Amino acid sequence: MVERPLEAPLKKGLGLTSTDQPVPLHLIDVPSDLDESRTSVGIGEMDRVLGGGLVPGALVLLSGEPGIGKSTLLLQLLSSLAHTSKSVLYISGEESLAQIKMRSERLGKTSRGLWLVCESDLDRILDIVREHAPSVLAIDSIQTMFCRDISSAPGSIAQVREATARVMQVAKTRGIATILVGHVTKEGSIAGPKVLEHLVDTVLYFEGDRSHTFRLLRTIKNRYGPTYEIGVFEMTDRGLREVPNPSEVFLSQRPGPVPGSVIVPCMEGTRPILVEIQALVSPSHLTMPRRTSTGIDSNRLALLIAVAERHLGLALYDRDIFINVVGGLKVSEPASELGVILAIVSSLREVPLDLDTAVFGEVGLTGEVRAVERAGLRLKEATRLGLKRCIIPWPGSDRLKVPDGLEPFPVKRINEAVALISGAQ
Ligand SMILES: Nc1ncnc2c1ncn2[C@@H]1O[C@H](COP(=O)(O)OP(=O)(O)OP(=O)(O)O)[C@@H](O)[C@H]1O
Ligand SMILES: [Mg+2]
The missing domain is CATH 3.40.50.300 (P-loop containing nucleotide triphosphate hydrolases)
Structure with a gap:
């Protein structure tokens, strides 16, 4: 009798190929189907x-x-x-x-x-x-x-x-x-x-x-x-x-011109979607006023409130501020920032934006409005849904192809945008 120890079974990897012996292939020979x-x-x-x-x-x-x-x-x-x-x-x-x-x-x-x-x-x-x-x-x-x-x-x-x-x-x-x-x-x-x-x-x-x-x-x-x-x-x-056609659905329940409602063309992938951002600013009875947001990051909201207080001279320290993106959407794009600020101002001063106005632009800490990507696509979507005006960032606006029937309002700073909604309209 000869003693023979049992061979331990080989630990196999995932084995993604059917053959046991992998053969190296030239990359150009690999079928690309x-x-x-x-x-x-x-x-x-x-x-x-x-x-x-x-x-x-x-x-x-x-x-x-x-x-x-x-x-x-x-x-x-x-x-x-x-x-x-x-x-x-x-x-x-x-x-x-x-x-x-x-x-x-x-x-x-x-x-x-x-x-x-x-x-x-x-x-x-x-x-x-x-x-x-x-x-x-x-x-x-x-x-x-x-x-x-x-x-x-x-x-x-x-x-x-x-x-x-x-x-x-x-x-x-x-x-x-x-x-x-x-x-x-x-x-x-x-x-x-x-x-x-x-x-x-x-x-x-x-x-x-x-x-x-x-x-x-x-x-x-x-x-x-x-x-x-x-x-x-x-x-x-x-x-x-x-x-x-998400834009149509998200805007379908828009009330008339009411303070605190702003339309923002946001990019979701390659597709622009018009979303409604709502703000409610009301007197607060708390020592720490409430800042609640649904659909927008609360840190970003805090930052935008600070920018608005500093560069628009708004007194928001004794106000509760609520922000909501209609339809349960989440908006993470910086392009929505100008829209959020205008929604807050519109609710605070009780001046509604015109129903046919859209807004987009990134807001910097010094109160400047910065360019965002794919501005042309956003304008196109706004036009498709019958909007007539759009407040847009000034940088890059001269090279922008504006669709017929839409009037652009380029702004350099947030106070210019605020002047547009509370003054001219
Ligand atoms: N008769 C109905 N009419 C309308 N909506 C319905 C009806 N029945 C189910 N639903 C919707 O379908 C949802 C449940 O869907 P589904 O079972 O596919 O969810 P799920 O993600 O697979 O849940 P789970 O994690 O428990 O498996 C419900 O929450 C409800 O919104
Ligand atoms: Mg299930």
């Missing part, structure tokens, strides 16, 4: 955030707060893909078949070609995927999946990381486009380790204000396209409806 194999998902707003469509083998993480509509969006997306004769496999670890059926009936989407499995054991799921060989796979949600050989509970860091890595291995080697639904924690970050975001190719974030029906789909990371695009949807009882 990714863009051609991109398929439209049949939902324009979704295609936009994906960078033109779904790429085979891509791993997409769709994340969002509970109840925001992730499963609804996923079902609409999968039904639409199944409609274009793709074979689609939908794995749900959260809902029963009957629940999904009920939702699909409510949405009016019952496509053939959409296969459902309710399962949370990942090894069983991967067996089904290998056998079924779908072209699109969706898992709702990655936090409910568990790998039998890992002892921690589903949703724990080890489980989520391992489950994603295993799904990725199968998806990449077989060219299956995969959509994972991910929960977010209370703080708003994607539950599970940050590594989840590193592993996948695309991270989409579905957000919206619970009290509004609008939902925004943002790209946080995309290996196959730009990350600045957003998709706009509206939640209805028949599911999510695309909003191809």
Whole structure:
């Protein structure tokens, strides 16, 4: 008898190629057919955030707060893909078949070609995927999946990381486009380790204000396209409806000319969207007056209030100031700053801006109005929605192509802009 120790099994990496021996390739010899194999998902707003469509083998993480509509969006997306004769496999670890059926009936989407499995054991799921060989796979949600050989509970860091890595291995080697639904924690970050975001190719974030029906789909990371695009949807009882003209919708409920309301053309990705910024300035009975903002960063608001006090000579120390961006939108662009200041002044002095006036410009600490990018596109959008005037930054305004029917008012400093709204109009 000869003693032979057992060979320890080789620890394998992710193994993203099907061959065991990787062969170096010249970069120029690598086939470049990714863009051609991109398929439209049949939902324009979704295609936009994906960078033109779904790429085979891509791993997409769709994340969002509970109840925001992730499963609804996923079902609409999968039904639409199944409609274009793709074979689609939908794995749900959260809902029963009957629940999904009920939702699909409510949405009016019952496509053939959409296969459902309710399962949370990942090894069983991967067996089904290998056998079924779908072209699109969706898992709702990655936090409910568990790998039998890992002892921690589903949703724990080890489980989520391992489950994603295993799904990725199968998806990449077989060219299956995969959509994972991910929960977010209370703080708003994607539950599970940050590594989840590193592993996948695309991270989409579905957000919206619970009290509004609008939902925004943002790209946080995309290996196959730009990350600045957003998709706009509206939640209805028949599911999510695309909003191809967000400006019209956001402005549709504008009251008449009232103090404190300003229209700002903001850029969201390559698309300009007109948003309404509202301010309410009222006498404060507190030693520390309230400064509350929804949709605008509160630090930025504090800074703009300081600039307005210093350079416009406003007494705001005994005023409560509330700022709101209508429709539950979040505006992070510096181009909105002049709009915020004018909204505050308009509310404080009770002078409304004309309904057909838009405003944009970045405000510096010394009270100057600075140029912003893509001013031409902003003006175009304002004209498209019937606005007639626009207060714009003076720097660069001489080179600007102003659309017909729109009168620009270039300003160098914030006090010039204030003089325009309280004097001439
Ligand atoms: N009958 C209905 N009419 C209108 N809206 C509905 C109806 N049923 C559900 N909704 C909307 O769909 C939302 C739930 O959608 P969905 O189940 O897709 O969310 P989710 O993000 O997948 O949630 P979870 O994180 O719990 O899985 C609800 O918050 C509600 O706004
Ligand atoms: Mg869900």
